[in-house]
Amino acid sequence: MADSRHTKLAKVLVHYALALKPGDKFLISTTPAAESLLREVVREAARAGAFITPRIALPGIQEIVLRESTEEMLTQVQEIERYEIGYFDAFLAIQASSNTKAMSGIDPQRLAKVGAARAEIQQTFMSRSASGALRWCGTLFPTQAHAQDAGMSLADYEDFVFGAGMLHLDDPVEHWREVDREQARIIEYLRQHDTIRIVAPDTDITYRVKGRTWLNASGRVNFPDGEVFTAPLEDSVNGKVCFSYPAVYQGNEVEEVRLTFEKGRVVGFEAKRGYDFLKSMLEMDAGAKSLGEVAFGLNYGIQKFTRNTLFDEKIGGTMHMALGLAYPESGGVNQSAMHWDMVCDLREGEVFADGELCYQKGKFII
Secondary structure, eight states: OOOOHHHHHHHIIIIISOOOOOOEEEEEOOOGGHHHHHHHHHHHHHHHTOOOEEEEEOOOOHHHHHHHSSSHHHHHOOOOHHHHHHSSSSSEEEEEEEEEETTTTHHHHHHHHHHHHHHHHHHHHHHHHHSSSSSSEEEEOOEEEEEEEESSHHHHHHHHHHHHHHTTSSOOOHHHHHHHHHHHHHHHTTOOOOOOEETTTTTEEEEEOOOOOOEEEEEEEBSSSEEEOOOOTTOOOEEEEEEOOOEETTTTEEBSSSEEETTTTTEEEEEEBOOHHHHHTTSSTTTTTTTEEEEEEOBOOOOOOSSSSHHHHTTTTEEEEEEEEOOGTTOOOOOOOOOOEEEETTTTTEEEEEEEEETTTEEEEO
C-alpha cells in the first residue's frame, strides 16, 4: 500500500504545480528509487488525461557516459534532444539519488564542456518555460543517500521532506496559496525599489533591479518552495559576498565560497575546499562569472542545511545568488550553460532597498 504522503504529493504535483489537463504531453524524469511516488504521479496524470512518458535513469549510467565518451561525443547535442525540448507540454523532475556524489570524481573540465555544449538546450527550456509553453516542476523523493547528506536517518529525512511541503496538512494546496499571497506582498514592496544592498558577516554587496520582474515561487516550479527572485541588472553587482553554506553543484561541494564583484563580473574568488572545481565552473563560458538570479528564501519551515539546493535555497532567513543563466521571465539576459545557486545566511544580516532598512534578523520588516 502506498504511503499516503506519496499519494498526497502526487496530487499536489499533478493538479497544483503542473495543472495537467487532457491532452498534455507529460515527461517524468526520475530513478528506480522513486518508484512508489512515480506510480502515484502516473495514476494522477492518467486521471487528468495527460499522455505520459516516464524516463527512468539507472544509477551509474551517466557516470559511465561521462568517463568513457570521447570529447566529441560529450559535446555533441543529439537531434532527439532538440526535438524533445520543443515537444512536451509539462515536465516533472523527481530527484531520487542512490549516490549524490556520483559525479564528484569526474574531471571538472569535462563537466564544464558538457554543460557548455548543452547551453542551447537549456536556453530553449528556459524560453519555453518563460512563454508558458512548458510547465515544469522539480521535487525530491527521500532516499538513503539524500538523508545521509542531510545528516539524518531516512525516517527523519522523510518527515523533513514531506513536512517542508506541508503534506501533513489536510489541504496543503491552500497553504501554498497563502504563501503565494504573502510573497506577493513582499514582491509589491521590492518592485517599487531599485538598489538592493545586503550586509551580513563578511558580506557587503549591492545590485540594482529597476525594470526587472520579481517572481513568486510558491510551489509551482519547485516543490517544496518558498522564495522570491529576480535577475539583477547585469553590470550593477558590486561588492563581496561570503556564502555561509557549502555550494553544491553536480555532486561537488565547495566550502566557504567568497566572491568579489565589480560591474557585474566576478573579479576575485576563494574557497576553503573545492577551489579547482569552482575555478573550472567559473571558466565554463562568458556568462558564468555573472549573476543570473538574486533571491530571498522565505520558507521558515526549512531551517536545516541539507546539502540539497531544492531545500537549502528556500531556508527562511537566507538569500541566494545564482551564477550563470538568468530566467527570461525575470527580465534577465545573462546567458550561460550554468545556473549555480549559492546560499548566504541573513539571520545576522540586514537588507536595504534604496537606502531603507527593509529586512533584519532573517525577515522582511515591511
